[in-house]
Amino acid sequence: MTAPLNERKKNILRAVVLNYIKTAEPVGSRTVTRTCRTGLSPATIRNEMADLEEMGYLTQPHTSAGRIPSQKGYRYYVDNLMDPDESCNDDESALISSVNSEKMREIEQIIVSSAKVLSSVTNQTCLIMGPQFKKSAFHQIRILPLDEKRGLVVLITDTGFIKNKVIDLQQNLSPGELQQVVSYLNHKLCGLTIDQVTTSLINELKRDLFRRLEILEQAFILLEESLKEEKQIRVFLGGTTNILNQPEFKDVDKIRRMLNLFEQEALLFKILEDSSSEDDIVIRIGAENEVADIQECALVTGTYKIHDKTLGAVGVLGPTRMDYSRVISVLRRMVDHLNSCLSS
Amino acid sequence: MTAPLNERKKNILRAVVLNYIKTAEPVGSRTVTRTCRTGLSPATIRNEMADLEEMGYLTQPHTSAGRIPSQKGYRYYVDNLMDPDESCNDDESALISSVNSEKMREIEQIIVSSAKVLSSVTNQTCLIMGPQFKKSAFHQIRILPLDEKRGLVVLITDTGFIKNKVIDLQQNLSPGELQQVVSYLNHKLCGLTIDQVTTSLINELKRDLFRRLEILEQAFILLEESLKEEKQIRVFLGGTTNILNQPEFKDVDKIRRMLNLFEQEALLFKILEDSSSEDDIVIRIGAENEVADIQECALVTGTYKIHDKTLGAVGVLGPTRMDYSRVISVLRRMVDHLNSCLSS
DNA sequence: TTTAGCACTCAGCTTCATTGAGTGCTAAAG
DNA sequence: CTTTAGCACTCAATGAAGCTGAGTGCTAAA
Structure with a gap:
């Protein structure tokens, strides 16, 4: 037309x-x-x-x-x-590469400091979704007896997450019996991704185990909570004040709305989720965003992977008047860096 | 005078x-x-x-x-x-009590939702320091072999924290040998608080163990990181937008400075730490605060305990024009509630 | 098709007068 | 000596009026 x-x-x-x-x-x-x-x-x-x-x-x-x-x-x-190949300069590259330099152990730390670096390089606000637990697959489950009454359930995924939880063991349990339960669980669950574990599967497991030994009611709480967790993925913010430097946000009321948005993690998650199916960098300008509160903004997002599994998304949020080519090149670099950091 | x-x-x-x-x-x-x-x-x-x-x-x-x-x-x-005994009304009490009602397992969740509730009840911004790990005492250490090369170190404190970390086991290690190391560590560390574990003690342990078996270099990283962690205590914020509703913050520049402060966790920590030695509720008005950025504000803080150990602080931050008696009564109630939640 | 010229528009700034809430001072009343 | 009424004064806030300058649309000539 x-x-x-x-x-x-x-x-x-x-x-x-x-x-x-x-x-x-x-x-x-x-x-x-x-x-x-x-x-x-x-x-x-x-x-x-x-x-x-x-x-x-x-x-x-x-x-x-x-x-x-x-x-x-x-x-x-x-x-x-737009010139799509504008590459970011050496200082910026160095800053981006610095994220993991000092052997950050915890994945969360890497995410948080990525958010900081990305926001300071782009001068925009930056959102990073924490790794989506539900897309990981079970690697193994262990139960570690702590004392007579309590045990520690440890759940390890193929992407290297470790979740643990103290449970009450409702009656004394010999190490052998415990071992049996654990290997049964491993047998059933190994290789499934977290979101493949439905409530019905859990119920089936419960039935099987109750037949054999009537305990471990609580052991399943960890599993069930892992399922719930899909709605609890954390979104980390960096440079929330940067957006205040933009002249389009000199109005206190707009600031208020924006900050309000930043406090609603569920909305932030939705913002990132919308774009995280794509593999490449996605640009959403104004009303192309579904979330109403950012329809005066532009969002540039990418995704990061661990061992080739897409586990989360990174986004740069600013006014529609954004230096797209710069942001894109910086973001691309950051995503590459994250991928290599996390997979090693 | x-x-x-x-x-x-x-x-x-x-x-x-x-x-x-x-x-x-x-x-x-x-x-x-x-x-x-x-x-x-x-x-x-x-x-x-x-x-x-x-x-x-x-x-x-x-x-x-x-x-x-x-x-x-x-x-x-x-x-x-001021009338010191103004008690908060039933709705507010109910809201405060709701924090733990749905069996929140993770201590972090309790803290975060406390921050939210407290800020919404007081209409102010609210800071809560996460539990100070370093004040807890060792309860036990476990090492759980994962596969040939890796193990999971689990560290349990008397206040119920569990920290864990995957380590590389540099050479194959029989379960018996591992057991020896673990019980030696338990023997040496049990009962000490985290901040009593100095670098020199760690080095002593290393010497002893190296004499016996030349491994486990990495097992100590968890210990050392626990020590570093004292500077990494997280501070959770609730209701950051509330402060924007106060007429004293209608100036964009003030807002910027305030939000900037909110992004600097170290400063937030300092703000709370200053008052967290006291056992009762502390009120700091204006320049009575050490941190320069909040010298136009008033801060009301309390502390929370787990099993009678003071582990963290809760603060309500607002303009000096603050409804002190209300805030105090609400905060007192929240602290009481937190104490009973966390100790159970 | 491009350009120069000209009248027109409109946000933003400055100036100026007005308004009204509140004060300090003084002198009278209690 | 304390309290009050009266009055002149101050000053932020508000709004109208006028000016400025950047930028436009249109027209006629190159």
Whole structure:
């Protein structure tokens, strides 16, 4: 339906987008002539910009102001005009690589410091979803007797997560019997991913075991909680204050709404989840986001893997006036780095 | 040095504080006559207020405005005028009691949801320090072989924390040998608190064990990390947006500084730590706080215990214009509740 | 098709006067 | 000596009026 843009219009659109990204001020025809360096006069540019506005790529905040890109304009820029291979500079690379340098043991630490680095490099707010436990597969289950009445259930997945939980052993249990239960569980569960363990499977297991020994009611709580956990995936934030530096957020009310959003982990999760099915980097501009509260924002997301399993997503959130090519290149680098860190 | 206030001045100061807490507007002499209900005329009140200002309990934002309490004024109010026994109402009590109702297993969950409830009841921002691991004592150490090369170290404290970590076992190790090492460690460490385990003690242990079997280099990493952890205590925040609703934070720049503070966990920790030595509730008003960024705020803190050991602190942070008596009663209730939750 | 010229628009800033809440001071009343 | 009424004064806040400048749309000429 929309006619393809000719070369000149493309150049003008690009100039407007780049200028607006840099200055956050509406871009006038004179400014374009200066940046665009094609010997055209402002008047010509004005005509072209009027066209671009009619086509929906630009808008005017008021009659006597310059133009700013519309959501459609940004989309066109991202899809057709942007230099996709802008690589991030050495300082940034170094910062990104530093995330794991000091042998961070805990996966959570890696995630948190990634969020910090990513937000400070991009000057935007950054969200990282913690690893999705439910996509991991059982590796083994152990039960470690602590004292007469209590035991420690340890659950290990193929992606290296370890979960544990103290349970009450309701009656004395010989090591041999315990061993039997454990190997039965391992036999049944090994290789299944967490989200394949349905409540019905758990009930089946319970039936089998009750027949043999009437204990271990509590041992299953860990399993059941693991299932519930899918809704409890943590989302880590970095650089929440960065968004306040953007001129589009100088309004206290907008800030309030944004921060409110940041406190609702479930929403943050939804934001990231929407994009985490794709394997490559995804860009959502304005209303392309499903979550209403960020429809004035742009979100650039990628996913990270452990041993080739996609376990979580990383996103950079900012105003639609975002330096897309920079963010994309930084994010791509971060994702690569995370993948190699986590898989080793 | 400061003369004691007579009854009339006390009443007036109380009236000013209460009014200002409620309205956030400077309080004029007429308003005081209305609330104070002593048949005095505004002129008399004016004279008294002028006295109170000279004594430093009140200040005037500008010559033709009403008075607002100074930091000293709040302090006097809190120490001498406030009704200390205002109890929180049933709805609030119910909300507080709800924290643990659905059998929250993880201590972290309890802490996080406490922060949420406390902030929503007080309409302020709320900080809770996670339990201080270093104050716990060793209960036992276990090493659980996972496969040929790896083992899981499990560390259990008397307060019920469980920490674990996968380690590499550098050479094959018979269960018997492993058992020997573990019981030696238990023997040496049992009963010590985490912060009693110095680097020198660890080195001594290493020497002893190296003499016997030259392995387990890595087993000590968990110990060493536990020591480092003292600086890594997590502080949980609740209701960060509440502070934005306070009229004193309508300035974007103040908001920025505040949120910046909220991102610096180390500072938050320092804020809480300063007050967590005391056993009772502590109130710090304005410059009484050491941390510079909250010297326009008031902080009310309490501590929580597990089995009578003080392990962490809870604080409510807001503008100095805070409803102290309410916050105190709510916080007291929350602390009591936490104590009983965590010790069971 | 492009450009120069010109009238027009409109947000943002400054200036100025007005308003009203509240004060301090003084002199009279209790 | 204490309290009160009266009055002049101060000052933030509000809003109207006018100015400025960046930028536009349109038209006519190159």
